[in-house]
Amino acid sequence: MDFGEQGARLTYGGYLQLERLLTSQRLESDPAAHDELLFITIHQVYELWFQQLLHEATAARDAMLDETPGADRLWWAQHLLQRMHVVERVLVQQVDVLETMTPQDFLQFRQTLAPASGFQSVQFRELEFLSGAKDPSFVERFRGLTEVERERLRRRLAEPTLWDAFLRVLARRGLPVGSDAEVTDSVRRAAHDRGGYAEVWALAEALLQHDELAAAWRARHVVMVERMIGTKTGTGGSSGADYLRSRLELRYYPLLWELRSHL
Numbered sequence: 250m251d252f253g254e255q256g257a258r259l260t261y262g263g264y265l266q267l268e269r270l271l272t273s274q275r276l277e278s279d280p281a282a283h284d285e286l287l288f289i290t291i292h293q294v295y296e297l298w299f300q301q302l303l304h305e306a307t308a309a310r311d312a313m314l315d316e317t318p319g320a321d322r323l324w325w326a327q328h329l330l331q332r333m334h335v336v337e338r339v340l341v342q343q344v345d346v347l348e349t350m351t352p353q354d355f356l357q358f359r360q361t362l363a364p365a366s367g368f369q370s371v372q373f374r375e376l377e378f379l380s381g382a383k384d385p386s387f388v389e390r391f392r393g394l395t396e397v398e399r400e401r402l403r404r405r406l407a408e409p410t411l412w413d414a415f416l417r418v419l420a421r422r423g424l425p426v427g428s429d430a431e432v433t434d435s436v437r438r439a440a441h442d443r444g445g446y447a448e449v450w451a452l453a454e455a456l457l458q459h460d461e462l463a464a465a466w467r468a469r470h471v472v473m474v475e476r477m478i479g480t481k482t483g484t485g486g487s488s489g490a491d492y493l494r495s496r497l498e499l500r501y502y503p504l505l506w507e508l509r510s511h512l
């Protein structure tokens with residue numbers, strides 16, 4: 250039986266670049282703190298999922314923007330947004346794994362991390378920008394960004410968001426999008442004529458779900474932070490949990506939330 254022994258061809262480890270992947274966990278603590286491997290692994294897994302989410306969100310946006318006559322790809326945008334929701338639920342649940350670390354075990358290596366912090370996650374900020382929450386001040390406030398990273402953020406600031414693409418979908422369906430009031434009226438019309446505007450309403454709900462899951466992650470993250478460091482200031486130089494609480498109100502699609510009060 251030579252199953253699995255065909256040699257000299259593509260291998261599992263080669264295909265997945267495991268040599269690079271599994272040697273990319275370098276501890277800062279010396280002597281090594283037991284829990285630092287978990288801390289690095291969790292963050293690397295987050296960044297891999299962020300990369301996947303950016304891949305899906307970019308394609309969903311492009312599918313909504315596609316104006317090629319006869320090439321209606323809204324079903325594809327919808328499919329990708331649903332996948333994003335499932336990944337986003339994983340991101341929220343994954344916090345449980347990190348919470349198996351006690352605060353005193355975290356403190357064994359926490360001081361070696363400063364001034365690094367999740368605040369500097371470029372992909373996290375790209376996701377916020379692409380979703381619709383563009384804030385150029387983040388690009389300026391970022392310390393220690395490489396030129397490539399800075400350029401990636403600038404490009405995300407310049408390109409259309411998921412919300413911009415959704416507005417194009419409304420306009421193509423003959424629904425006015427000239428002002429916030431018009432957009433709200435248009436989505437309300439879709440909400441009350443779901444037979445006539447099935448895809449529009451489904452996309453609005455999928456965007457709202459994406460927004461809700463991002464809010465759930467922020468809420469989960471801040472509670473973990475309180476559990477780990479209480480009211481201490483962050484390694485990134487912010488006030489810590491207070492700063493993170495100020496971010497809880499962020500919504501990507503405020504009009505979709507306001508609509509709820511006027512349906």
Ligand code: HEM
Nearest residue numbers: 295366367368370373474477483484485486487489490496
């Ligand atoms: C022990 C666990 C963690 C603690 C104590 C913690 C703490 C903090 C603190 C205090 C901040 C505010 C910035 C600062 O001054 O440092 C922050 C921001 C942030 N953290 Fe964490 N964090 C933890 C785990 C994670 C994980 C696993 C991720 C996943 C990638 C993450 C992603 C982020 C992001 C994206 C921000 C920026 C949020 C924003 O600006 O809205 N953090 N974290």
Ligand SMILES: N[C@@H](CC(=O)c1ccccc1NC=O)C(=O)O
Nearest residue numbers: 362365366367368482483484485
């Ligand atoms: N900001 C955290 C440290 C931390 O969690 C962290 C440090 C370096 C890289 C990523 C991190 N994760 C989230 O902020 C703290 O103040 O304890």
